[in-house]
Each structure stands twice: as structure tokens, then as C-alpha cells.
Amino acid sequence: MTTITNTKPAGPVTPAGRRDPRAVWRRRLRSLRGTAGRLVIVVALGAVLEWAVASGRISQVQLPRPTDMLRALVEGLLDGHYLRLLGVTLAETGVAFTAAAVVGTTLGYLLWRRPILGRAYEPALYALASAPIVLLYPVLLVVFGRNPVAVTVLGFLAGLLPVLITTFQAFQRLNPTYLKVARVMRLTDRQAFLRVLLPAAMPSVVVGLRLGLTFTLLNVLGMEYLAGIGGVGSEISLAYTRLRSDEMYGALVLSIALSVAFLLLLNRLTERVMRR
Amino acid sequence: MSTMTDHRTHTTGALVVDNVSKSFRGDGGLGEPVPALGNVSLQVDHGEFVSLIGPSGCGKSTLINIAAGLVGDYDGAVRIHGDRVTTPHPGIGMVFQEESTFPWLTTQQNVEFGLRMSGVSAKERRDQARDMIELVGLGNAAERYPAKLSGGMRQRVALARALVMEPEILLMDEPFAALDEQTRMVLGEELLRIQSKLQQTVVFVTHNLGEAVQLSDRVVAMTARPATIKAIVEVDLPRPRDSSIVSSPRYGELVAELWSLLRDEAIAALGERERG
Ligand SMILES: Nc1ncnc2c1ncn2[C@@H]1O[C@H](COP(=O)(O)OP(=O)(O)OP(=O)(O)O)[C@@H](O)[C@H]1O
Ligand SMILES: [Mg+2]
Numbered sequence: 119m120t121t122i123t124n125t126k127p128a129g130p131v132t133p134a135g136r137r138d139p140r141a142v143w144r145r146r147l148r149s150l151r152g153t154a155g156r157l158v159i160v161v162a163l164g165a166v167l168e169w170a171v172a173s174g175r176i177s178q179v180q181l182p183r184p185t186d187m188l189r190a191l192v193e194g195l196l197d198g199h200y201l202r203l204l205g206v207t208l209a210e211t212g213v214a215f216t217a218a219a220v221v222g223t224t225l226g227y228l229l230w231r232r233p234i235l236g237r238a239y240e241p242a243l244y245a246l247a248s249a250p251i252v253l254l255y256p257v258l259l260v261v262f263g264r265n266p267v268a269v270t271v272l273g274f275l276a277g278l279l280p281v282l283i284t285t286f287q288a289f290q291r292l293n294p295t296y297l298k299v300a301r302v303m304r305l306t307d308r309q310a311f312l313r314v315l316l317p318a319a320m321p322s323v324v325v326g327l328r329l330g331l332t333f334t335l336l337n338v339l340g341m342e343y344l345a346g347i348g349g350v351g352s353e354i355s356l357a358y359t360r361l362r363s364d365e366m367y368g369a370l371v372l373s374i375a376l377s378v379a380f381l382l383l384l385n386r387l388t389e390r391v392m393r394r
Numbered sequence: 395m396s397t398m399t400d401h402r403t404h405t406t407g408a409l410v411v412d413n414v415s416k417s418f419r420g421d422g423g424l425g426e427p428v429p430a431l432g433n434v435s436l437q438v439d440h441g442e443f444v445s446l447i448g449p450s451g452c453g454k455s456t457l458i459n460i461a462a463g464l465v466g467d468y469d470g471a472v473r474i475h476g477d478r479v480t481t482p483h484p485g486i487g488m489v490f491q492e493e494s495t496f497p498w499l500t501t502q503q504n505v506e507f508g509l510r511m512s513g514v515s516a517k518e519r520r521d522q523a524r525d526m527i528e529l530v531g532l533g534n535a536a537e538r539y540p541a542k543l544s545g546g547m548r549q550r551v552a553l554a555r556a557l558v559m560e561p562e563i564l565l566m567d568e569p570f571a572a573l574d575e576q577t578r579m580v581l582g583e584e585l586l587r588i589q590s591k592l593q594q595t596v597v598f599v600t601h602n603l604g605e606a607v608q609l610s611d612r613v614v615a616m617t618a619r620p621a622t623i624k625a626i627v628e629v630d631l632p633r634p635r636d637s638s639i640v641s642s643p644r645y646g647e648l649v650a651e652l653w654s655l656l657r658d659e660a661i662a663a664l665g666e667r668e669r670g
Contacts, residue, residue, distance in 0.1 A: 295494045302462055302488045303508045303559075313511065317498040 182364040190368035200353075200372055207338060207349030207376065210266050214273030215334045219327055222278045226285025226326075236286065243286075247279040251333075255341045266348045269341050277334035284326025288319040324391050328384050335380060339373055350376065407437035408595040409461060409563055414470035415620075416456055429620035430456045433470070436614060436623065438563075443589060443596045445606035447652065448616030448624075449663035454599045457621065458567050461597065462488050474563065487561030491568035495540045495551045501527060502536040505554045512559075526558040529588055546577040553581075557588065563595045571601065578602070579637045582609055586635060603652045607645055608635065615655040618663040625655050 164184040170176045171183045182190075194200035229236040255272055262268035296318050300310040342351025350373045357366035414434045417427040430453040438444045446454045459465045461472050463482035472479045474486070495504050505526055509519035527536050530550040540548050549569060556564060570578040582605055589596055600606050606613045613627045629648060631639055639645050 293493065295490050295492045296496070298462075298464055298488070298490065299494050301464060302482045302486065303511060304482055304484060305511055309511050313507075314496070317496070320498070 179361065179363055182367055186364040187367040187371065190362075190364040191371055194365070194368055194372075200350075200369075203349040203353050203369075204372065204376065205349070206266060207342065207351065207373075210270045210273060210342075210348060211331075211335050211338050211376075211380075214270045214338060215277050215331050217274045218277030218281055218330050218334060221274075222281025222326070222330060223285045223323060226282045226323075227289060229282075229286045230289035236290075240286070243279065243283055247283055251276045251279075252337050252340050252344075255344055258341075259345060264345060264347050268345070269338055269348045272341050273334040273338040276337035277330035280329035280333055281323075281326045284329065285319070285323050288322030288326070289315065291322070292318050320391050324388050328388065331380055331384060332377075335377055406439075408440045408442070408474070409438040409597065410471075410473040411436040411438075411457070411461070412471045412473065414457070414460060414468060414472060416453070416460065416465065416468040417620075431460075431468075432620035432622045434616075434621065434623055436626075438595055438597060440562075440595055441593050443586075443598065443609055443611050445598045445600055445610040445613045446616060447600060447603060447606050447613060447656065448621055449618050449656065449660045450601070451663060452616050452619045452659070453621035454616060455567050458565050458597060458599055461563075462486060462565050483563075485562040487556035487559055487564050489549075489552050489556050489564070489566045489569040491571050493548065495548050495555070497540050500537050500539055501532055501543070501551050501554075504540070504551050505558050507555060508559045522558055523554075526554045529557075530554045530584065546573050546581060549573060549581065550584075553585070557592065557594075560592065561594065563597070564589075566596065566598045568599050568601065570605065578605065579608075579640075583635075583637050585609065586633075590634060603649045603656070604640060604645075606652065607631070607648045608637065608639060613648075613652060615652060616659075618659045618666065624659065627651060627655075 167176070167181065168184050171178060171181055191200070229239060251272065254275065255268070258268040258272050262271060292315065296314055297310075300314045305313065338348075339351040342348040343355045344351075346352045346355050350369055353369040354366055354373070357363070357369055411434055414431055415429070416431040417429045419425055419427050434457060436444075446457065448454050456465065460468050461479060463479050463486070466480040474483045477483070496507065499507065502520075502523055505523040506519045509522060514522070524536070527533060530553055532547060532550055532554070535543060535547060540551065543551065549572075553569065570581055573581065585596075586609060588594075596609075598606075598609060607629055610629050613629060615624045615627065616622065617624045627648065631642070631644055631648075
């Protein structure tokens, strides 16, 4: 019942493709096959490592057997220990990132609205953005004490700058014709912001949010590790000092899973915004 | 003879341009003022289609932007219903040369946009937008996003978005300049059909002399910068017109007449640009 003649091949985002149920199934099948393929690669790699460690080609201290690693991971998950760690890291990252997103987009917008501020602070912002924020951790420990609040503040600071800068740039690069359309249609300031400026800037802002989340997560895990406080990061350093490489790798897998989960979440978000 | 210097004496035009001048200051407001418009007076009657032609950079966009209320700071007066225009008048609609459709909205949503912002109910605006989309010949692309439309189709969306607000005066700044010749002819024909149906007053900027003759009741030829009115040519071709008039001898004569008016100005403008 295709009513629209589509000159492009029916990809997953064409309106025709979205409506045709067979195309949807074909797409699911294709992505399932992709996932299965990736899984096969991971399992095969695991098997090779297992063999290398078991046969003594790699020392157990450098790398535990993948099966031991998995066992540590599963045990940690089952006795609730890892879940608690995950909970702490997630909470720190979640609060830090949300704050960075809200404050960063607001400040980025204000810098654009007030060009005098924007011009005054822009160079300083770029300089700050390339500074290694994680080195602030001793300061934060002194100010906030050895607790997750210090970690959260660091994560917030790390995520703030990329969000702020990309938001500022997104507004700077807005198509000026959109602003003219908004004015000729006599939109109120509020309407112009919510209905024109924001959606127009959104694709670039989302890029900033992705960057911000990556920075926040990196710095949260990094500070947990360095200061031995909080969740997954501190567990890695603990296992490391105890020479428990199975636990260390278990926690590493956990942190990787965490970032992959965040990434997938962001991809979803990006897809929704970019659906055009 | 159809050429005459315009000093009409009506006082009831839809749009009255009374002795308008405008200078821009270069270099962030510090340089020498550059005059863009010099004492332009013009009167556009209700339901009239007037084109502005003139060498590149002479000030046509400046004039139309002043009429749109996008440039508040100018000398003289542009009047709509007797009021001096300094901000966008509710009775105007505008179509731009550059891309102006919102990429985050479908055709339907783009056309509904202005109605939605002025609080028209969902059902009403859906129906009105539907009718307008049919009228501009996009009936089967209503649910598509601009990225999936050709340049000509996007310009139709922009036209429909302006027309659906039923503006008394439609200001168009080179709306078809980015389109190929055939699309331009077809869209011109459609614009005429819609304009005669809706009884709109149109001010239309173009570089295309043929297009000016095809569409207009009068063509205003402007001088090189600062733009003043050099002559106004009445187009005495019968209406309703379609694109077949391009083969009539009178059409050819009128285009030749416009060219003879513009030739010296175009050369002057070119010379000025080469001097810097
Ligand atoms: N905002 C501005 N600031 C400074 N100078 C400007 C500004 N807008 C226009 N000008 C200058 O005013 C003159 C007229 O510009 P305008 O855009 O009105 O010309 P135009 O006739 O529309 O040209 P074109 O046919 O190329 O579109 C140009 O010399 C341009 O450089
Ligand atoms: Mg122009």
C-alpha cells in the first residue's frame, strides 16, 4: 500500500519503511544477526584467552582466566556487593550529569544571549575545557571530605564545560533565517525559545550532552579509583592493592558495562532528536 | 509607453513607502556609514503584485526587511494602514530565499506552525494547513520531513506556511532564486493562481527579469547603491497568465525594456565592487 514513491532505497528511517511491518521485521532480524555476530567474536576471544592462561602462556596475576573473572562478577552481583557499588556510581554520575546538563545548557544559552559575557568568557572557557579537571580531586576532598559528594562535584565540573561550550556554539551557529521567521510571525520570547531556538539548537546540544556524560563518567570513576571512595572505581583500586586480579577485572567489566549502558541510552536519545 | 517615473498620488495603498533611507555602519558600528537606500517612495495597492529588481547589493533586501519590520531603525516611513512600521506588522507574511522550513517538523507541522503559535485549535489548524498544502501541490508529502523534500518542495512548504496565516501583504525576497528554471516557472504560475484566489498584495524581489514580467502588475527598477527608484514599468499583459506568456512578443519587449534600464546600473554596481 505504498502511496509515496520513494526514490531512496527503503532504509530504516524512511516513512514508508517505518509503516511497512515486513520491513520492520527484516530490520530487527538484521540487527539481531549483527548482535549475534559480535557475541560470537567476544566468546571466541574469551576462549582464546582462557586457553592462553590455562596453558600458562599468560600469568594468572596479569590476567585471570575469563571464567574466573566471570565467576567473580557473578558472585559479586549475586551477593549484592556489586549492585551496591553500581548504585553508588550510578547515583554520583546521574546527579552530576543532570546538574551539568541543566547548568551547562542554561549558562551556554545566557552567554549567547549576552554577547558581551560570551565574548569575555569564551577564551577562558576553551582553556578550562582542556584542563585536566580530575586533578582537582585533592581540593574537593579537602572541601567536601572523603565521600560521594566530592566525587559528584568533580563529575559535575567535568561534564559542565563540554555541555556549556557546545550549547553556546550551537546557539551561535543557529540559522539566522529561523530567527527572522520567528520575528515575522510575532512569536513571544518564550515561544521563540521553546519552539524555534531550542529545537534548532538541539542536535548540536545533544552532541555536547554526550560529551558531557562521557567526561562525567570518566571523572567519577577516576576519582573513585584515586581516592578509594564510592562505587565501582574504588572497588577496582581495592582489588588491585589486594592483588585480586579476578575481582579487579570483574569490576573493570562492570565499569565498561556501565559506560556501554550509558552510551546506548544516549544513542537512543540522539536518534529521537535527530529523527528528521 | 509603459515606462514612467512613479509619482502616484493615491493615499490608500496597502503598503506605502514614503521617502525611506537607510545607512549601515560597517566595522561593528565604527566605520563610515554606507548608504543602502536613498529616498525611496513607492505605493503598492491592495491585491497588486509588485516586483523589485536592481543590481546585486543595491538595497532590495534592505527595503523588504524594513517593510517586514525586521529593521526598526531607518529614516522616512513605511506605512501599513497608516501605521509606521518598526516591528513586524500582524498583516504581513514573508518568504525568504534561504532555507527557512524547520527541519524538526513535518510539512504538515511546518504549515501549522504559525496557527499553532497564535492559538488556533488543533482541528481547525489541521484542516487549514491541509487545504493550504493541497493548494501548493504537496498533498502527498504532508508527513515528510524537509530533509526528504527537494529544494522546490521545501520552498512550497515555506510559501504555504506564510500563506496559511492569510497575510494581507506577502513579502518575498528572491523566494525562487535557488531553484532551477522549470521549477521556478511552475511555482511562479502557482503563486499567481494562489495570489489571485486569495487577493493578496505581493512585494517580490527577484534578479530574474522574465520572472518579474511573468508575475507582476508593475516592476520597480532600482539603481545601484544607494538604491533609488530608477523607473517603474507597468506590465500590460492580460491576466490570468500562465507560463505560456513567455512566448508572446509583448513579454519579450518588456524584458528587453527592463534590461535596458538595468544594464548601466549593473555595470556600475560591478565596477564599484571591483574597486572594493
Ligand atoms: N546588516 C548590515 N550591516 C551592514 N551592511 C549591510 C547590512 N545589510 C546590508 N548591508 C549592505 O547594504 C547594501 C544593500 O544590501 P541588500 O542586502 O539590501 O542588497 P540586495 O539588493 O538585496 O542585494 P542582493 O541582490 O545581492 O540580494 C549592501 O552593500 C550590503 O553590504
Ligand atoms: Mg537581497
